Amino acid sequence: MAAPGVIAPSGLGSLIALLRDEGYRVVGPTVRDGVVVHDDLAGVDDLPVGWQDRQGPGTYRLERRDDEALFATAVGPHGPKRELFPPRQHLWEAVSDGDAVFHVVEPPAPDERIAFLGVRPCELAAIGVQDRVLLDGLAADRVYAAHREQVLLIAAECHQPAGTCFCASMGTGPGVVDNDGSVPVARADLAITELLEGEHRLLLRAGSEEGSRLLDAIDHRAATAEDHAARDASLAAATEQMGRHLDVEDVHDLLMGNLSHPRWDEVASRCLACTNCTMVCPTCFCTNVEDTTDLSGERASRDRRWDSCFTIEFSHAGPTSVRTSTRARYRQWLTHKLATWIDQFDTSGCVGCGRCITWCPVGIDLTEEVAAIRASDGRKSTS
Ligand code: SF4
Numbered sequence: 001m002a003a004p005g006v007i008a009p010s011g012l013g014s015l016i017a018l019l020r021d022e023g024y025r026v027v028g029p030t031v032r033d034g035v036v037v038h039d040d041l042a043g044v045d046d047l048p049v050g051w052q053d054r055q056g057p058g059t060y061r062l063e064r065r066d067d068e069a070l071f072a073t074a075v076g077p078h079g080p081k082r083e084l085f086p087p088r089q090h091l092w093e094a095v096s097d098g099d100a101v102f103h104v105v106e107p108p109a110p111d112e113r114i115a116f117l118g119v120r121p122c123e124l125a126a127i128g129v130q131d132r133v134l135l136d137g138l139a140a141d142r143v144y145a146a147h148r149e150q151v152l153l154i155a156a157e158c159h160q161p162a163g164t165c166f167c168a169s170m171g172t173g174p175g176v177v178d179n180d181g182s183v184p185v186a187r188a189d190l191a192i193t194e195l196l197e198g199e200h201r202l203l204l205r206a207g208s209e210e211g212s213r214l215l216d217a218i219d220h221r222a223a224t225a226e227d228h229a230a231r232d233a234s235l236a237a238a239t240e241q242m243g244r245h246l247d248v249e250d251v252h253d254l255l256m257g258n259l260s261h262p263r264w265d266e267v268a269s270r271c272l273a274c275t276n277c278t279m280v281c282p283t284c285f286c287t288n289v290e291d292t293t294d295l296s297g298e299r300a301s302r303d304r305r306w307d308s309c310f311t312i313e314f315s316h317a318g319p320t321s322v323r324t325s326t327r328a329r330y331r332q333w334l335t336h337k338l339a340t341w342i343d344q345f346d347t348s349g350c351v352g353c354g355r356c357i358t359w360c361p362v363g364i365d366l367t368e369e370v371a372a373i374r375a376s377d378g379r380k381s382t383s
């Protein structure tokens with residue numbers, strides 16, 4: 001494996017050019033309509049250069065910095081899930097041969113090679129969680145597997161967490177964490193640490209043979225002890241600045257032992273059941289299918305699209321929904337994320353990215369909801 005190296009920020013342009021020459025589509029954070037989204041990157045200038053985000057419950061805004069930092073924005077509403085597990089996916093088509101015999105045609109497996117650049121450590125954890133669900137679980141998904149095989153992951157460690165981030169609580173950031181089994185984490189081929197103190201530079205560490213090859217292929221100098229110390233200091237400061245904290249101690253039993261807690265009614269009185277939190281969550285995987293036929297009856301097709309446990313239709317079983325109230329749907333979401341996900345997949349369904357807090361139109365904050373339940377734990381009053 002190549003030894004860690006250091007490049008100037010402009011050196012990232014050589015890496016992007018190399019990847020594009022090799023046939024990769026390079027996708028990463030870029031500013032559009034006042035938000036950092038994920039889109040194609042043609043060069044360093046497409047990154048959010050000199051921008052910083054201010055995120056809070058129900059609020060997001062970009063501000064100019066007085067430096068040229070490349071990675072001073074935390075996660076926006078998009079992440080690699082949009083490419084790996086697209087919001088809409090054509091699954092198959094049944095075509096009549098004209099004699100009432102239908103042939104099912106599946107689209108070819110995706111073969112696009114994507115290099116995700118600037119993947120945050122919490123995103124690596126989210127991909128690790130989705131791998132467990134969509135590669136290793138009962139619902140193994142061929143489309144996800146095909147996408148996943150092709151991708152290259154170039155992480156960017158966080159030096160400027162947002163006000164809604166709590167990855168440190170979940171053990172998923174702000175630096176790239178090793179996959180020690182406690183949290184499933186996708187391996188980064190390359191990890192970038194942006195260092196702003198003194199000379200503006202990027203520390204690059206290879207995590208795979210492919211990452212090693214790429215590092216060797218671009219001009220760099222060897223990393224020094226000072227560079228590594230600067231990384232340690234940057235990550236320690238980021239941990240210190242983390243906007244939120246979630247006490248995960250005993251959280252499974254806390255939530256499952258408080259299914260009748262009055263807080264569920266209180267949060268339901270604010271929740272709009274709009275589904276935003278599930279649409280932006282990098283680990284949510286619920287989908288529905290839509291079947292359509294043409295007017296001749298000779299062609300039918302099935303598409304899959306993201307769905308949400310916040311819609312009443314999603315919980316239809318037999319003639320009615322099993323979760324008719326917003327209280328039941330919010331409780332299902334939170335208990336699944338932090339409790340029953342662990343029963344199903346041996347990991348939390350939350351990686352602490354904070355998106356569901358930022359993009360909730362009424363600013364519902366799951367860290368506050370858990371803290372409120374913890375503060376008046378119904379198990380204590382009945383024991
Ligand atoms: S539940 Fe919220 S904080 Fe946790 S991973 Fe999903 S969007 Fe991020």
Ligand code: SF4
Pocket residue numbers: 270271272273274275276277278310356359360361362363364
């Ligand atoms: S918690 Fe917020 S984002 Fe989620 S469904 Fe309710 S109102 Fe929408």
